[in-house]
Amino acid sequence: MNSPTLDRSDIAETIEPLDLQGWRGRALDFEREIAKAVVGQERAIRLLTIAVFARGHVLLEGDVGVGKTTLLRAVARALGGAYERIEGTIDLMPSDMIYYTFLNEDGKPRVEPGPVLRHGRDLSVFFFNEINRARPQVHSLLLRLMAERSITAFNQEHVFPHLLVFADRNRIEREETFELPAAARDRFLMEVAISTPSDEKSRRELLFATRFHDVDTLIGSLKDGVLDYRRLNGLANVIQDTIVVSPALERYVLNLWKAIREPGSAGIQIPNVDISRLIAGGASPRGMSYLIRAARVEAWLSGRDMVVPEDIRDIFHECMAHRIFLTPVYELRREEIVRSLIADVFAKVPAP
Incomplete structure (x- = not known):
């Protein structure tokens, strides 16, 4: 190219x-x-x-x-x-x-x-x-x-x-x-x-x-x-380089990622759902990096120079729900199940 x-x-x-x-x-x-x-x-x-x-x-x-x-x-x-x-x-x-x-x-x-x-x-x-x-x-x-x-x-x-x-x-x-x-x-x-x-x-x-x-x-x-x-690409790079993500928040996001991909290992339970057969794929590395990009912008718009857990939780559903792929048997209940999954992940994964 x-x-x-x-x-x-x-x-x-x-x-x-x-x-x-x-x-x-x-x-x-x-x-x-x-x-x-x-x-x-x-x-x-x-x-x-x-x-x-x-x-x-x-x-x-x-x-x-x-x-x-x-x-x-x-x-x-x-x-x-x-x-x-x-x-x-x-x-x-x-x-x-x-x-x-x-x-x-x-x-x-x-x-x-x-x-x-x-x-x-x-x-x-x-x-x-x-x-x-x-x-x-x-x-x-x-x-x-x-x-x-x-x-x-x-x-x-x-x-x-x-x-x-x-x-x-x-x-x-x-x-x-x-x-x-x-x-x-x-x-x-x-x-x-x-x-x-x-x-x-x-x-x-x-x-x-x-x-x-x-x-x-x-x-x-x-x-x-x-x-x-015409100036937004450069500004976006400065925001990403300036807004800080602490080591504790990095660990929190990694734990969220694992819980979304392997909900059984985090003790997630959803009524009438076999957790071991729920997730077909998703929550890709690209998706998680997009989540961090968005969280840094959210922190900047809120007047902070550091990402806090609330920034992650506030945009998590919009950034991740469409990337969580369920097995076909649960796809018809997708909206209800994904919301329950994300809510329980936040409840089970402790924030710093």
Whole structure:
């Protein structure tokens, strides 16, 4: 693979000093700006902010019409850079992400860049809607895009250094869907639930405040580029190098990892579950390293220079649940069992 050449923004990112305290203020401004477009989603906004600064991709879960697309458009607006969206369908082909062909006004065939290539290096947010409706061949291309932030097309390497991929799954309609392979699921830093707000104030505002009825105008009213997306890679590296993980916390995380992979050895018990036959795989080294990346960002956003156990526990479910693979006999009870497993792991593994 050819190494991408640095443009001016990349050079500025590598040589300008980064003020972590000042950037934390901008991160909180970023959250406040997004909250103007969605209500009752404070938890989801914080998790997406963590993903942005940890430079991790996100898989969204939620019913139809709960605001997933609006939330991501708000994130893209506040980040600056380019936003693209593609719909997962049974007939979508990998080439549809890269280019499309048509006849021009002269009746001659034309080839134009598709959603991945259209904006080049400025692509900041790529949203794959209903990813499980797309064929496995499409998942394979997306997997490379997520893993390497690059693709090969037209005999050329195309690099997207600032890219974050967001996707959601249709969990209601199962016809003509393809479950994501384990390798693809493991590439997502988090799986974040987006649900309908439960409090009456937020529900009333969504229904009766007219600004939420025109999404294009709503997104256009947000401040563009609260963060400079071109500097986030460098900032993410500084956060990871600066926020401390103590030896005691390292041991705690290693014990959590063992308990998730071998729950029987930690004395985990779940009603009507044979613990010895529960886990098929998961909690990979990559997944655990992503957990630490996210925990460091959580500590930084909270104004601390050290990770504490609460940082790990707060994001553990979103970072690890989609990486825990159960044996088929328990898969239909997946949500209930995984929540019970994680809760009992926290109860059995002592925190420092």
